[in-house]
Amino acid sequence: MSDVEVVAPNFKRQLSGVTSTIVQLIPLQRQLGLGIATLGPGLPDGLPRLGWLSLFSFWRRPKGRDVRIWHARRNNEMVAGVLMRDVLRMPLRLVFTSAAQRNHKPFTKWLIRRMDAVIATSARSGSYLEVPHTVIMHGVDMKRFHPPQMPEDDFSASGLPGRYAIGCFGRVRHQKGTDLFVDAMIALLPDHPDWTAIITGRTTAEHKGFEDDLKARIVVAGLEDRILFLGEVPDIKVWYRRLSLYVAPSRNEGFGLTPLEAMASRAAVVASDAGAYAEMIEPGKTGVVVPAGDGAALKEAIRPYLTDPDLAAIHGNNALAHVRENFPLEKEAAAIMDVYKRVFASGGRNNGRK
Structure with a gap:
């Protein structure tokens, strides 16, 4: 425990975007020399993690620090941090990352005011905060999500019809706008026989x-061979690399990483203005x-790309360059590290805390 300067709790057993962020960031943060570990269920083996009994060690300061940082990303994690710092008087300072738009x-506002530093994942999410904050957008792992490199990355390797693929990935539900994508494909694909639409992601019983x-609407349109539900695929990364165009039609979103993953794979993107898109x-x-x-x-934004695949290729190349410059995961890790350094340097004092 003496080497753990920062704790990144994960108080949710099911896989979520927040969990994925923690899993991806911690190895990079450790490479930057930070003593960081996580705590909670639903985490893969290999991450530095603490057991629940280690909470009793939080009264002891980490080596070379006056305080330890508790970096919360959910309300229940903020509650735990406030209790440990303000009730149990542990030498903790609290950082919160907010993605909500x-x-x-009122209770969440009260919790946020108790934080020593606040991070917003986008300017839009920051606009809902009533406290000083730092905007740090999520990044994408450019080693995992990259342009086509192998023959299997070409759409022809999928065995599906057509020369070009347009995709919509993520959970299948109304909130994600899957129906908007399907309706656009039913309207557009009859005039563009070289394109095939791919939908991947889990569908819960609900x-x-x-x-x-x-699916019934697709059958009525006679497009069941060209608008395909693949469900959860073993490796989503290769499907990104097979796309010429990615569509993110969400009605609402917290942040939404899929456009960045698609752009890192060299696909052009049509997206709604939900989340941070x-x-x-x-x-x-x-x-x-x-x-x-x-x-x-949405339909009219997609149409020019289906008409002119070269436009999709040009915008895909631009997208790759844009993500490499602005959204590498390493940039996010470094920016969060700067917040930690400020909290450590100030002793974590939040003079505006009420």
Whole structure:
């Protein structure tokens, strides 16, 4: 425990975007010389992690530090941090990362005011905060998500019809706008026989009826061989590399990493303005952004790429360069490290805390 300067708790057993962020960042943060470990369920083997009994060691300061940082990303993690610091008087300082793009409830606002530093994952999420904060957007692992390199990365290796692929990845549900994508494909694909649409992602029991309805509409349109639900695939990365165009049609989103993963794989992107999508994409250069929930606008934004695959290739190349410059995961890790350094240097004092 004496070597652990920062604890990144994960108080959720199911895999989530927050969990994925923790899993990807911690190895990079350790490479930067930070003594960081995680705590909680639902984490893969290999990460430096603490057991629950280690909480009793938090009264002891880490080696060379006056305080230890507790970096929360969920409300329950903030609650735990406040209890340990303010009730149990442990030498902790609290950092919170907020991705929410909505007005916070009073209790959440109170918790956020108790933090020693706050990070927003986008300018849009930061606009809902009433405290000073630092905007640090998520990055993407450029080693895992990269342009095609092997024959299997070419769409022809999939065995599916067509020469070009357009994809929509993620959980299949109304919130994610899967129906908007399917409707656009039903309208557009009859005029563009070289393209095949691919939908991947898990469908929970709650949303099975939603998926079944979409499949029925596809059958009625006679496009069941060209609009394909693949479910959860063993390796989503290769499917990104097979795309010429990626579509992110979410009606609402916390942050949303899939456009970055697609752009890192050299695909152009059409996305709604949900989440942080609008802050990732350079309209007219790497893709197009449309109003969330606007199916007609989504369809018309996709149409030029299907008509001109060369445009998709140009924007895909631009997207790759854009992500490499602005969104590498290492940049996110370094920016968070700067926040930690400021908290350590100040002793973590948040003079505006109420």
